[in-house]
Each structure stands twice: as C-alpha cells, then as structure tokens.
Amino acid sequence: MRRRVSSAVGVERINWATAMFLVATPIGAVVWGGGRLYEHGLETGPIVFFLVYLVLTGMSITAGYHRLFAHRAYEACAPVRAFYLLLGAAAFQDSALAWSADHRSHHQNIDRDGDPYNVRRGFLWAHMGWLLFTDHLCRRRTLVPDLESDPLVAAQHRAYTPVAIVMCFGVPLSVGWVFGDPWGFLLWGGLIRVVVGHHLTFLVNSLAHTLGRRPYERRFSARDSLITALLTFGEGYHNFHHRFASDYRNGVRRFHWDPTKWLIQALAYVGLASNLRRAPVERIIAARLRADQERLLHRVQACSQEAAVRAQVRVAAVASVVESAVARLGTLEREFGRMRASATGVSREHLRQRRADLRAARREFRETWRHWTRELSRIRDSLDGAVLGT
Numbered sequence: 001m002r003r004r005v006s007s008a009v010g011v012e013r014i015n016w017a018t019a020m021f022l023v024a025t026p027i028g029a030v031v032w033g034g035g036r037l038y039e040h041g042l043e044t045g046p047i048v049f050f051l052v053y054l055v056l057t058g059m060s061i062t063a064g065y066h067r068l069f070a071h072r073a074y075e076a077c078a079p080v081r082a083f084y085l086l087l088g089a090a091a092f093q094d095s096a097l098a099w100s101a102d103h104r105s106h107h108q109n110i111d112r113d114g115d116p117y118n119v120r121r122g123f124l125w126a127h128m129g130w131l132l133f134t135d136h137l138c139r140r141r142t143l144v145p146d147l148e149s150d151p152l153v154a155a156q157h158r159a160y161t162p163v164a165i166v167m168c169f170g171v172p173l174s175v176g177w178v179f180g181d182p183w184g185f186l187l188w189g190g191l192i193r194v195v196v197g198h199h200l201t202f203l204v205n206s207l208a209h210t211l212g213r214r215p216y217e218r219r220f221s222a223r224d225s226l227i228t229a230l231l232t233f234g235e236g237y238h239n240f241h242h243r244f245a246s247d248y249r250n251g252v253r254r255f256h257w258d259p260t261k262w263l264i265q266a267l268a269y270v271g272l273a274s275n276l277r278r279a280p281v282e283r284i285i286a287a288r289l290r291a292d293q294e295r296l297l298h299r300v301q302a303c304s305q306e307a308a309v310r311a312q313v314r315v316a317a318v319a320s321v322v323e324s325a326v327a328r329l330g331t332l333e334r335e336f337g338r339m340r341a342s343a344t345g346v347s348r349e350h351l352r353q354r355r356a357d358l359r360a361a362r363r364e365f366r367e368t369w370r371h372w373t374r375e376l377s378r379i380r381d382s383l384d385g386a387v388l389g390t
C-alpha cells in the first residue's frame, strides 16, 4: 500500500496497487481464514499472536505515526521512534512521512477541499474511498519538513516497501515457524491482522467524523464517542483532538478510554518519552463553555426576545464564575508543576501546602462546573417552556 508523495491535485485516477491490496486482503482473509477455521477450528497460538501484534502495530500508528510524528504532541527517544516506525510499517498504512503529510492536510483543511479524507464526500469516501485514488491527494512535502530532516523517519520512508513486507508478513511467518505453525501465524498475525488494523484506523476518518457529540467545537464534523474510542485505541475523542491537536491526549478526562494516552504516560514515567504537551485547562474549558453557549443560542432563536435576553444574562453570569474558578485552577497547576520540576529550593511543607491549594481549587472548579451544567439544563427547560408558550 504505497502511494506516491506529490503535490498534484487534479483528475482522480485509480491507484491500482493500493486498490488491489485493499480489495484482495479482506477477500483473502475471508477465504483462507474460513477454510482454515473449517479445518482446524479456533487456534489459540495464532489468535493470541494476532491480538498482541494488532495492539503493537495499532498503537504504533496511534502513539507513533499520529500523536508523535504527525502532531509532535510529545518527544520520544530513538529506540521508541524506531519501534514505532518498524511496527507502524507492519500496519501497511504507508510511511510515517506520507501518513503524516496526509494527516496534517486533514487537520488544516478539515471538511473542505484539501482534506484527503473529507467526510462531506461521504462516509465510505472518508473510510477508504480516498485511498483508491491518487491525484486528489493533497500531500505536500512542505507540510512535513521536520519529518524529512529526521533520519529515522526519512530512512523508513526510503525503505518502506521491503520493511513493510518483512514486518507485516515476515515476522508472523518467523514467529509461527518457531512455534511450529508458520501458516496459521501468517494467516492470523499477518493477513487477518492487517485487514482488521486497516479498518480500525479507517474508522477514525469515517466514524469519528459521524458518530458522537461535539462538546468543544461545533463548526467541524469531528465527534467524541466512547464507541469509536473503544475501537481505535482511544482515538475516538476526535472533537477534542481536532480542537487541541497538539495535546498528547485524545480522552482528556482521566477516565476517558484512551490507551494511547496511557502508553505515552507510561513511557514518560520510565524516561522514554518527554515534553508531553497539554492544552491549558482554561482553554479547554473556554472551548466547552463557548460550544455550550452556541448550542443554547441556537435554541434561543425560537423564543421571544424577552426570554432570550433573560437566558443570555443567566448564562453569562454562570460562565464568568466557571471562568474564574478555572483560571485559578490553571494558575495553581502551572505553579505546582514548575515547583515539582525544580525540586530544589522548595520545602516539603510548602509543596504540601500548594498541593492542598490545588485540591481545593479542583473541588471549587468541579462545583462550579456542576452548577453550570445544572443551570444550562434549567435554562434549556425554561426556553422549551417559552417556545411551547409562544
């Protein structure tokens, strides 16, 4: 699945190599997999390898290709980058350089011409249709100068096809040979795994732009959905991601299902990753407040002017309380982070005091946020009543 990196945008021609690969692999997986299932039933060894290799290659795409190379959301040491590049190649989704060029185009031009997987052209186009054609691609090398100057990324790009074949099919075959079942491992760890991995990644371009809520930005199609997150190693909080693309998290809340975020945190904990970028909490909350207010304004249009003004005044008053609480929380978080990073010259007592202040600020913020959601729901109810009364 190799596509030419070019700046050409024009008549769409079929990309035969990619099209044949994307059509032949699922057919092969069903025919060969069905036959083998009939003959041998479910085979534990190959299926365990399938799951392990699916996770390793899938998360090399999400944590490596996506959050590290395409978005520079954190830094990773050379062995981790090399691991992502090798295992990412096994996912057969092109080189990290080409993948990132497409993805940066997607973020820059979301829902417009220039977005390679523009969901406005249809769910199937965003899912995989775009891969079948060459000339519409908006890859521009000017979008990835940082990656071109990365020797590991550049080497993977140059040697992509042989590396991908070896990692995608050679590794399962070799592991299977060690365990005495090369064809079973090739089927499950190579063919079936690459097909499943493709479609899980493709869901980020299709389902994550179709299903779910838009809590941070209502103007574009990207959506937050737990279902998509469960299927894509945490990439389903896509509305947040498009609004704050350089944040290493997609699921911003601690409990959001985002294994990719947890992997990056674990790598940082053992010193293999650093400079994890996070959007300031004030900006995140400001985006939520604005999106909530825009939704409310939409309802207000159907009300009498008096009801609309009353609602807007109430909303503005509560929003300003939330803004003050989050500003205080943000300041304390940054102060505390700086204090912990410097370590020297800060007494334990002082650190304990600041931690207590931070906990209090978090409590205060949570309380104001609860107040905000309650108030919003009351205002919505009163507006609905006003509309029914008109």
Ligand SMILES: [Zn+2]
Pocket: 106, 204, 205, 209, 222, 238, 242
């Ligand atoms: Zn997207």
Ligand SMILES: [Zn+2]
Pocket: 066, 070, 071, 103, 107, 241, 245
């Ligand atoms: Zn992205």
